[in-house]
Amino acid sequence: ILALDAARNGVVLLKNSAGLLPLSKSKTMSLAVIGPNANSVQTLLGNYAGPPCKFVTPLQALQSYIKHTIPYPGCDSVQCSSASIDGAVNVAKGADHVVLIMGLDDTQEKEGLDRIDLVLPGKQQELIISVAKAAKNPVVLVLLSGGPVDISFAKNDKNIASILWAGYPGEAGAIALAEIIFGDHNPGGKLPMTWYPQEFVKISMTDMRMRPETSSGYPGRTYRFYKGPTVFEFGYGLSYSKYTYELSAVSQNKLYLNQSSTMHKINNFDSVLSMLVSELGTEFCEHNKLPVRIEVKNHGEMAGKHPVLLFARQTKQGNGRPRKQLVGFHSVQLSAGERAEIEFEVSPCEHLSRTNEDGLMVMEEGTHFLVVEGQEYPISIVI
Numbered sequence: 080i081l082a083l084d085a086a087r088n089g090v091v092l093l094k095n096s097a098g099l100l101p102l103s104k105s106k107t108m109s110l111a112v113i114g115p116n117a118n119s120v121q122t123l124l125g126n127y128a129g130p131p132c133k134f135v136t137p138l139q140a141l142q143s144y145i146k147h148t149i150p151y152p153g154c155d156s157v158q159c160s161s162a163s164i165d166g167a168v169n170v171a172k173g174a175d176h177v178v179l180i181m182g183l184d185d186t187q188e189k190e191g192l193d194r195i196d197l198v199l200p201g202k203q204q205e206l207i208i209s210v211a212k213a214a215k216n217p218v219v220l221v222l223l224s225g226g227p228v229d230i231s232f233a234k235n236d237k238n239i240a241s242i243l244w245a246g247y248p249g250e251a252g253a254i255a256l257a258e259i260i261f262g263d264h265n266p267g268g269k270l271p272m273t274w275y276p277q278e279f280v281k282i283s284m285t286d287m288r289m290r291p292e293t294s295s296g297y298p299g300r301t302y303r304f305y306k307g308p309t310v311f312e313f314g315y316g317l318s319y320s321k322y323t324y325e326l327s328a329v330s331q332n333k334l335y336l337n338q339s340s341t342m343h344k345i346n347n348f349d350s351v352l353s354m355l356v357s358e359l360g361t362e363f364c365e366h367n368k369l370p371v372r373i374e375v376k377n378h379g380e381m382a383g384k385h386p387v388l389l390f391a392r393q394t395k396q397g398n399g400r401p402r403k404q405l406v407g408f409h410s411v412q413l414s415a416g417e418r419a420e421i422e423f424e425v426s427p428c429e430h431l432s433r434t435n436e437d438g439l440m441v442m443e444e445g446t447h448f449l450v451v452e453g454q455e456y457p458i459s460i461v462i
Contacts, residue, residue, distance in 0.1 A: 086256075091315075093234075093317065110177075115154040122182070124247060135253045144261045167206060198228065214238070223245055224247075243266070267384045289304045326454055327372050329456055333460075353435070377416065388451065391447060391448065425449065444460055
């Protein structure tokens with residue numbers, strides 16, 4: 080039960096054009112399940128796992144929903160140096176719906192084996208495009224992988240209506256995927272990392288600078304600083320429900336940093352005043368924590384467990400400031416039509432500060448914003 084719950088919560092819905100998913104259990108008479116990861120237990124487990132008590136492959140889990148399920152590997156392995164594209168196309172043409180189960184495994188990524196590409200290996204992309212083009216209806220693409228994959232082609236292909244990423248979801252991961260595909264579970268997972276495009280491999284793997292450098296074209300790293308194009312952003316993830324958010328209460332919207340004669344007021348390169356967090360003192364930081372309440376409503380027809388991510392950002396950008404940073408997240412279980420209020424504790428000394436050029440935490444004068452799914456609430460810091 081724990082393994083299944085973890086897998087359900089971890090699957091991320093990346094695309095769902097025209098609401099293809101969930102598929103109808105009653106109207107789907109036949110299903111083609113294509114791909115090198117369709118009938119693999121080992122791929123589900125990744126390489127940090129003991130032997131499971133019991134296991135079900137993605138193929139077996141989907142067969143439990145649709146009796147007439149036709150499997151076809153399509154590739155000789157995940158490496159896919161040899162692909163049976165014609166055979167896969169023929170299978171796809173004969174089925175009501177197609178689920179492609181592709182991605183990576185430990186022959187592509189593990190301890191001591193770094194990837195040198197962000198695209199799918201071998202002929203996987205060619206197989207996916209060919210099958211999607213031939214299928215009766217737009218297809219579902221499932222990716223098993225530990226790291227991000229540049230699937231821009233699939234994101235932009237009208238024949239690929241839905242994309243699910245499951246990581247390496249464990250012994251019950253296949254059951255969770257089948258439940259999501261056929262509507263017995265409403266996905267709510269969010270990406271735990273930025274998905275970069277293939278061109279990001281031009282950046283040296285040993286260049287660990289976080290901040291971008293305009294002069295050399297270095298784009299920076301992580302969602303906090305990266306300024307280049309993305310395939311999918313950190314924290315991205317869809318659901319079968321539509322959720323709305325309202326920042327319903329913030330205790331104050333102005334924070335005064337009253338300096339004493341011994342404090343240092345710093346004037347940055349771009350003339351923004353700041354003060355060292357270390358000089359503000361623990362008592363000040365504790366006293367000025369802000370409770371922030373957010374009302375969330377599920378407008379969909381399905382219940383869902385939904386993670387709410389709260390970010391902070393500054394109006395002033397550049398000069399080493401993060402684009403945004405995560406304050407925290409809370410998951411809330413909501414029935415269809417239900418609303419609930421969740422509370423975050425925002426610590427300005429931690430969440431509205433940044434590291435300056437000397438490696439010291441500072442709070443800068445000006446407007447900061449608390450951000451949740453496009454909703455923004457301003458907080459002014461005055462020195």
